[in-house]
Amino acid sequence: MLEITDLHVSIEEKEVLHDINLTIEDGETHVMMGPNGSGKTTLLRTIMGFGGYTVTSGRIVFNGEDVTHLPLHERAKRGMGMLYQRPPTIAGLKLGKLLDVTAKERAAQIPALAQELNMDRFLDRDVNAGFSGGEIKRSEVLQLLVQNPSFVMLDEPESGVDLENISLIGNATARLLEKDQHIVRRTKSGLIITHTGYILDYIDADYGHVLCDGVFKCHGNPREILKSVKTHGYQECIECQRM
Amino acid sequence: MPANVEELKDLSAEDRGRLELAGLDVAETERSGSFFQIDQEIRHAHSGTEGIEVLPIAEALEKYDWLKDYFWRAVPKDKDRFTQFVAKQETQQGFAIIARKGARAIYPLQACLYLAGAKVQYVHNIVIAEEGAELHLISGCVSGAQTKAGAHIGVTEFYVGKNARVTSTMIHNWSESISVYPRSASIIEEGGVFLSNYVCMQPVRHIDMYPTANLIGENAVARFSSVVVAPPGSTLDLGSRAILAAPNTSAEIVSRMITRGGTIISRGEIRGQVPRTKGHIECRGLILEDGLIHAIPEIAGLVVDTELSHEAAVGRIARDEIEYLMSRGLDEETATATIIRGFLDVKIRGLPEMLQRQIDAAIDSAEAGF
Numbered sequence: 001m002l003e004i005t006d007l008h009v010s011i012e013e014k015e016v017l018h019d020i021n022l023t024i025e026d027g028e029t030h031v032m033m034g035p036n037g038s039g040k041t042t043l044l045r046t047i048m049g050f051g052g053y054t055v056t057s058g059r060i061v062f063n064g065e066d067v068t069h070l071p072l073h074e075r076a077k078r079g080m081g082m083l084y085q086r087p088p089t090i091a092g093l094k095l096g097k098l099l100d101v102t103a104k105e106r107a108a109q110i111p112a113l114a115q116e117l118n119m120d121r122f123l124d125r126d127v128n129a130g131f132s133g134g135e136i137k138r139s140e141v142l143q144l145l146v147q148n149p150s151f152v153m154l155d156e157p158e159s160g161v162d163l164e165n166i167s168l169i170g171n172a173t174a175r176l177l178e179k180d181q182h183i184v185r186r187t188k189s190g191l192i193i194t195h196t197g198y199i200l201d202y203i204d205a206d207y208g209h210v211l212c213d214g215v216f217k218c219h220g221n222p223r224e225i226l227k228s229v230k231t232h233g234y235q236e237c238i239e240c241q242r243m
Numbered sequence: 244m245p246a247n248v249e250e251l252k253d254l255s256a257e258d259r260g261r262l263e264l265a266g267l268d269v270a271e272t273e274r275s276g277s278f279f280q281i282d283q284e285i286r287h288a289h290s291g292t293e294g295i296e297v298l299p300i301a302e303a304l305e306k307y308d309w310l311k312d313y314f315w316r317a318v319p320k321d322k323d324r325f326t327q328f329v330a331k332q333e334t335q336q337g338f339a340i341i342a343r344k345g346a347r348a349i350y351p352l353q354a355c356l357y358l359a360g361a362k363v364q365y366v367h368n369i370v371i372a373e374e375g376a377e378l379h380l381i382s383g384c385v386s387g388a389q390t391k392a393g394a395h396i397g398v399t400e401f402y403v404g405k406n407a408r409v410t411s412t413m414i415h416n417w418s419e420s421i422s423v424y425p426r427s428a429s430i431i432e433e434g435g436v437f438l439s440n441y442v443c444m445q446p447v448r449h450i451d452m453y454p455t456a457n458l459i460g461e462n463a464v465a466r467f468s469s470v471v472v473a474p475p476g477s478t479l480d481l482g483s484r485a486i487l488a489a490p491n492t493s494a495e496i497v498s499r500m501i502t503r504g505g506t507i508i509s510r511g512e513i514r515g516q517v518p519r520t521k522g523h524i525e526c527r528g529l530i531l532e533d534g535l536i537h538a539i540p541e542i543a544g545l546v547v548d549t550e551l552s553h554e555a556a557v558g559r560i561a562r563d564e565i566e567y568l569m570s571r572g573l574d575e576e577t578a579t580a581t582i583i584r585g586f587l588d589v590k591i592r593g594l595p596e597m598l599q600r601q602i603d604a605a606i607d608s609a610e611a612g613f
Contacts, residue, residue: 050566076572088563091527092499093585101581102571126585147571 001026001151001189002047007058009046015056016042017214024151027186029177029203031222032193034211035234040193041085043211044153047191048082049075062151081149083140083173085156085193089128095139096123103146110146117142117172133160134169141172152176154192158199170202179203197226210237250287251279251355257388258357264445264608265383265416266601267355273597275348278338282361288338294346295378296339300367303339310339313369317400317428317457325396325424329365337366337397342376342407351379351412351598358386358393358421368399372407372435379595381412384423392420401429403437405460410438412598414605417447419476425452431492433460438593439483441469442602444609446477453482453510458492468589469498470602472609473505473534482510482539487520487549498526499587502534512541515549524553529560529586 002024009017017039024030032040046053047060049072059068067075090098099110114120117138128136137157144152157173158166174180178188179202192199200222208222210229217237218225228236251262251269259269268274276290276297290297304310320330329335338354358364372378384395395417403409409429417423431437437456456465467483485494496511513522528536542551560582568578587606591599 048570050570051562071569071575072566073569073572073574073578076570082570084567088561088567090564090567090582090585092588093582094588097585098568098571098581101573101577102568143571 001028001063002191003061004047005058005061007046007060008056009042010054010056011042011052015214017046020058020216022209022216024189024191026189027178027183028207029190029192029205030207030209031200031205032191032209032211033195033225033229038211039214040211041155044082044155044191044193047153048072048080076147076149079150081144081147081152083137083144083152083154083157085159087128087136087140089126091126091129093127094124095119095127098127099123099143099146102143106146106148113142113145117145118168134162134165137161137169138165141169141176144176145172150188152188152190154190154199156193156195158194158196166198167202170199173199174202177203200226210234212237255388261385261388261416262355262383264414264605265385266381266412266414266605267353267383267385271353273350274353275350276340276352278352278354279357280336280338280355280366281357281359282364283336285336290352292346292348294343294376295348295352296341297352298339298341300335300337300339300369303341303369304335310369313371313400313402317402317430318398318426322426326398326426329367329396329398332365335367337368339368340370340378340380342372342378344373345375346373347377348379351381351595354380354382356382356384356395356397358390358395358417360390361393363394363396365396366398368397369402370399370409370411371402372404372409374405375407376404377408379410379412379598381414381598381601383414383416385416386418386421390418390421394422394424397425397427399425399427401427401437403429403431403435403463405432406434407432408436410440410594410598412440412594412602413442414601415441415443415447415450416445419446420448422449423447423451425454427452427454429454429456429465431456431458431460431463431465433489434462435460436464436593437466438591439465439467440591440594440602441467441471441481442605443471443479444605446474447479448476449478451480453484455484455486456494457486457488458494459488461489461491463489463492465494466592467496468591470587470589470606471498471507472501472503473507475504475534477505479506480508480510482512484512485514485522487513487515487522488517490517490519493521495522496524497589499589500526500528500536501583501587502528502530502532502536504532504534506535507537509536509538510541511539511553512543513551515542515544515546515551518546518548520549522551524555526555527586528557529583530557531559
């Protein structure tokens with residue numbers, strides 16, 4: 001699905017990601033942890049193709065195609081999707097209208113999906129305007145379910161979400177990643193940033209990675225990494241040279 | 244303009260298209276009355292609704308002696324050189340719409356003021372809604388596809404009686420070389436509601452207007468909404484004013500402006516003259532290409548217990564908004580157009596669905612230009 005090789009990324013001529021290598025196979029879900037400012041969101045946004053992130057060397061291959069320099073929307077069209085931690089508010093643009101524009105042949109499913117995510121009341125509201133933390137995430141998941149990407153990047157799906165919403169979002173996210181499908185039939189892949197690991201209660205992740213100061217420090221079992229971080233913090237990872 | 248044009252449907256296909264862009268129903272099937280004036284010639288005036296009359300203004304003044312008391316009452320004759328120009332004309336043109344007590348029109352009434360070849364088209368219109376009456380007026384002011392220069396001066400006086408409801412939706416479709424000077428004002432009595440909507444998505448040389456709503460009866464409400472685009476060469480000097488002169492009256496002025504190189508001056512004024520009054524001005528501008536958007540919202544409170552506010556913002560489309568939509572699979576152009584269309588989307592409370600659709604269609608018609 002996704003293969004990142006020797007990737008170096010700069011923002012305003014300052015290198016922020018160094019020598020990133022990551023392979024995600026079809027049907028796999030990976031989790032990325034790391035302290036604030038370590039470059040997790042930068043990596044997601046670079047994969048997605050946002051402006052302001054310059055790939056100085058290395059490449060991103062998606063389903064066999066080098067997408068390193070493809071524009072954002074071309075990557076979306078090829079099956080990449082992203083859940084934002086803090087999406088922008090778009091005054092005047094109704095959520096329902098946005099879904100209509102992006103849905104294409106899936107438009108007929110919008111009402112049912114909106115109802116499932118308890119977002120039917122929000123279709124007439126401006127995108128993200130005055131939404132609470134949980135509402136933003138429900139709106140994001142709804143947009144992704146309508147967009148139906150094959151590779152989903154989730155930037156802290158549980159942040160700012162109250163306990164009532166967490167299971168709704170967790171289960172919907174699991175659906176995005178086809179967790180209801182048998183592992184053999186599962187084709188959708190994901191890369192998830194999490195601080196708390198709550199999302200792991202809903203999504204069985206296959207691999208975990210720790211990113212510190214723009215460098216992958218650790219790869220392994222996501223539960224074990226989470227447990228270690230919870231006990232010892234990231235200091236051990238930062239000091240760890242075992243790569 | 245050929246003399247045999249009696250009805251809207253007699254116009255050329257191109258001109259009918261221009262009328263439709265201005266919200267006019269050429270077949271007149273979904274209209275409860277209609278008025279059609281070409282240059283200074285009234286081609287027809289009729290109403291299909293009981294209790295509502297649509298008459299040429301001169302005929303109405305002859306028929307109803309009392310009407311002269313409304314003539315130049317809301318708009319002062321000496322207001323400026325444009326009103327003076329209209330006042331000194333020997334024959335008055337324009338329409339009188341009179342909705343009798345309790346009369347209600349299901350469909351909107353439409354007025355088409357068509358500038359074909361005259362150097363100056365001038366009209367003086369009066370709209371009266373008596374107690375409890377309801378009427379919705381849609382006026383399309385249009386110049387012919389072949390009309391290259393001219394000026395339109397329109398005086399319109401609205402009288403909204405006790406608990407009456409009047410909406411006035413004006414869609415302009417002029418051309419690059421035409422100057423337009425609407426001069427309108429309304430007087431709203433107790434419990435009356437007046438909504439004024441203005442859309443101008445097409446080029447025009449110059450528009451200058453500053454309609455005033457005088458809320459003189461308790462619980463009267465006035466709301467102004469405007470959506471305008473200024474291409475290069477267009478100067479739109481637009482304002483709306485509300486005078487809150489009775490307790491519990493309220494007013495709202497909402498505008499959305501886009502410049503693609505032209506000049507927009509967006510004025511607004513609400514005066515709270517008595518206690519228990521409320522007003523809000525909201526103007527938002529988007530600069531797509533260098534031009535000018537000059538927002539001048541004014542609020543004046545004269546007494547304790549009047550609550551007035553305004554907000555104005557001018558800017559560009561944020562890059563992160565465009566990228567947000569691009570990450571959902573829209574190309575840059577579609578993402579930008581989708582955001583602009585959203586920006587212009589003003590849903591007007593209390594406006595019949597049919598008229599909202601007309602406004603939406605007028606806005607959509609310009610969308611391709613972005």
